[in-house]
Amino acid sequence: MTKSKWQAADSDVRSIVAGRHSDPFGILGLHEVDGAWVARTFIPHAESVSARTMDNRILGELEPRGDGFFEGIVKLTKLQPVNYHARNDGGEWNVLDPYSFGPVLGPMDDYYIGEGSHLRLFDKLGAHAMEFEGVNGTHFAVWAPNAKRVSVVGPFNDWDGRRHPMRVRINTGVWEVFVPNVGPGEVYKFEIVGPDGKLRPLKADPFARQSELRPKTASMIADPKPFEWTDAKYMKERAKLDWRRRPVSIYEVHLGSWRRRADGSFMSYEQLAEQLIPYAADSGFTHIELMPITEHPFDPSWGYQPTGLYAPTARFGDPKGFAHFVDKAHATGLGVILDWVPAHFPTDEHGLARFDGTALYEHSDPRQGYHPDWNTAIYNFGRKEVVSFLVNNALYWLEAFHLDGLRVDAVASMLYLDYSRQAGQWIPNQFGGNHNLEAVEFLKRVNQEAYRLHPGVMMIAEESTSWSGVSAPVDKGGLGFGFKWNMGFMNDTLRYMSRNPVHRKYHHNDMTFAALYGYAENFILPLSHDEVVHGKGSLLSKMGGDDWGQFAGLRAYYGFMWGWPGKKLLFMGQEYAQREEWNEAKGLDWWLLEAPAHEGIRRLITDLNALYRELPSLYARDNEPEGFEWLIGNDQNNSVFAWTRKAPGEHPVVVISNMTPTPRENYRVPMPLAGRWVERLNTDAGFYGGTNKGNQGRVLAKASEVEGLGPYADLYLPPMSTLYLKYDPA
Structure with a gap:
């Protein structure tokens, strides 16, 4: 056979050497020509190359075409992996040909990706380390439909994008290549030539399961060996639970500042499992909610500007370390919820922004694709590949790490096209309105898939507007979340508690207003990190009055909140009344627990959680009006509130709050039933740092002497306190 028949065209050789060829698999590797097999390879710095089998049998010497391109006829009868033995004055080395392997993805992948x-x-x-066609290596695949060329680069090819250009799957815009002899722990990025023919900044892998520790930004090939979970019983039981009928008390945590090592460095996932999990469990919480631990380059972003949405941050260890953390939590009965950020992404060069040289993940028009509040890019929810990327990400965390739920950040910014925008700065939807219809459909879909595939999880919306049906099922016209943060309750009640007690009677409805809309959604009552940063002070500092009044007020307020309908969430440090506002750059002030007043708050939260979990009347009908009944809602002159919590088949619980430092003697409270009521908790108890005044542990409710009126009890209401009374027919 003449050379002209099997030699690559000069233009193809120049394109391969220059890293500009759009179809490297059409040139490199093994190709059958008129019954003979031709091998072609590009190995920079090589002076001679021979082709060999995997067992080192020589198949033929290849002819140089210049600049590291070699080709020649080899003694083969079928397609198989080829090993190239390269030589120069500096030595010899082997290169296993990635272009002699077939594609890993198949037509069904193309179909479902396209759909x-x-x-x-x-x-x-x-990147997935695997054995493919009998050889160990890593399969790389990335979506970049507008690129002219995509290569995987790393130390294994001297970060040379000419060495491993990838095969494009025309119907999907996905590029792939199997690189032999590259495995777990290796770092990599993608080198992309945009549609304009220009090289893009090196990009991290959008689907990377592991990343380098900042300030480095490369992706890392994760260990494919599965984590050995021990939580099968927990997961089986969880699948049966309806969290609307269960106690939910969430401890919100920023892993980097809950506690630091003695030298100020971060604790590992394993160390956090040893310390944080027992602490949260002993405090009576049912769940830990983690502020985002998806990979992010900037510590002060708290994780809310992620660049690696599939990778647990390397700040605390590797993915198996995070899995260990979740497994240990489940062993103690604690659930783990993750803050998830699908609303926007940062514009760091190595991230998703203009990924293939075009606005791929984001909208090209800044009126749709730029977030003015956070200087970030907004996902294009109208693009099916972007929606698939995000839906798969939610499912990945729930499946790969057995998470018990996702708290979806900044939902309001997703729902409204004019969010934080002035007139003329946004584009109306097809009907002329301000609702982001594509984001609405995305949220419905991710909630449906999460609940369908992972029964027993919680999907939680941080949504700050009055959008209707956030936690209603999709088939009932809702967004499909399980719960919604009640921002109104938080804002109103904290505003009330910040006032001097003498002025509270003029703002009584701040504490009662939530009862008017309390069943419109399945609510979580959040006292989150957002309330203790940026000059807002700690929860303790928000309480009105002097130092005694602040501690007493915080105790009374916690008692009010734990007795109010709705699940509970408390940010770390507030369970013992951290004095300073939160600072992500250092650990919490744990030494405060040496002071009795702070230790008293911690004891109170522990007991509130225990009582809350013990008494179904306090949680089983959080989301239905029959679970709550006012007893006293309009005594603004005394700043007293009283209500009953109820559940089918359970004895009622009465909650009474006195929000002034004036004790009330013989204060008459209508009661649901005549008979003995046990004082189950008093936030003014000396054990919590209070004045230790109360009702000697029990109250007798009497039948009214006036016809038509119900039972009543004359109580002592301690100063700035909340009481819990449980009916005891015995």
Whole structure:
């Protein structure tokens, strides 16, 4: 056979050497020409190359075409992996040819990716160490439909994008290559030539399961060996639970500042499992909610500007370390919820912004694709591949790490096209309105898939507007979340508690207003990190009055909140009345627990959680009006509130709050039933740092002597306190 028949064209050789060829698999590797097999390879710095089998049998010497390109006829009868033995004056080395392997992805992947319905993208895209065609290596795949060329680069090819250009799957815009002899722990990025022919900044892998520790930004090939979970019983039981009928008390945590090592460095996932999990469990919480631990480059962003949405941050260790943390939490009965950020992403060069040289993940028009509050890019929820990326990400965390729920950040910014925008700065939807209809459909879909595939999880919305049906089922016209943060309750009640007690009677409705809308959604009552940063002070500092009044007020307020309908959330440090506002750059002030007043607050939270979990009347009908009944809602002159919490088949619980430092003697409270009521908790108890005044542990409710009126009890209401009374027919 003449050379002209099997030699690559000069233009193809120049394109390969220059790293500009759009179809490297059409040139490199093994190709059958008129019954003979031709091998071609590009190995910079090589002076001679021979082709060999995997067992080192020589197949033929290849001819140089210049600048590291070699080709020649080899003694083969079928397609198989080829090993190239390269030489120069400096030595000899072997290169296993990535272009002699077939594609890993198949036509069904193309079909489901193209349709936008693929729910296992995290198994297909990204980097996956595997054995393929009898050889160990890593399969890389990335979506970049507008690129002219995509290569995977790393130390294994001297970060040379000419060495491993990838195969494009025309129908999907996904590029892939299997690189032999590259495995777990290796770092990599993607080198992309945009549609304008220009090289883009090196990009981290959108589907990377592991990343380098900042300030480094490369992706890392994760260990494919599965984590050995021990929580099968927990997961089986969880799948049966309806959290609307269960106690939910969430401890919100920023892992980097809950506690630091003695030298100020971060604790590892394993160390946090040893210390944080027992602490939260002993405090009576049912769940830990983690502020985002998806990979992010900037510590003060608290994780809310992620660049690696599939990777647990390397600040605290590797993915198996995080899995260990969750497994240990489940062993103690604690659930783990993750803050999830699908609303926007940062514009760091190595991230998603203009990924293939075009606005791929984001909108191109800044009126749709730029977030003015956070200087970030907004996902294009109208693009099926972007929706698939995010839906798969939610499912990945729930599946790979057995998470018990996702708290979805900044939902309001997703729902409204004019969020934080002035007139003329936004584009109306097809009907002329300000609702982001594509984001609405995305939220519905991710909630439906999460609940369908992972029964027993919680999908929670941080949504700050009056959007209707956030926690209603999708088939009932809702967004499909399980719960919504009650920002109104938080804002109103904290505003009330910040006032001098003498002025509170003029703002009584700040504490009662939430009862008017309390069943419009399945609410979580949040005292989150947002309330103790940026000059807002700690919860203790928000309480009106002097130092005694602040501690007493905080105790009374916690008692009020734990007795109010709705699940509970408290940010770390507030369970013992951290004095300073939160600072992510250092650990909490744990030494404060040496002071009795702070230790008293911690004891109170522990007992509130225990009582809350013990008495179904306090949680089983959080979301239905029959679970709550006012007893006293209009005594603004005394700043007293009283109500009953009820559940089918359970004895009622009466909650009474006196929000002034004036004790009330013989204060008459209508009671649901005549008979003995046990004082189950008094926030003014000396054990919590109070004045230790109360009702000697029990109250007798009498039948009214006036016809038509119900039972009543004359109580002593301690100063700035909340009481819990449980009916005791015995």
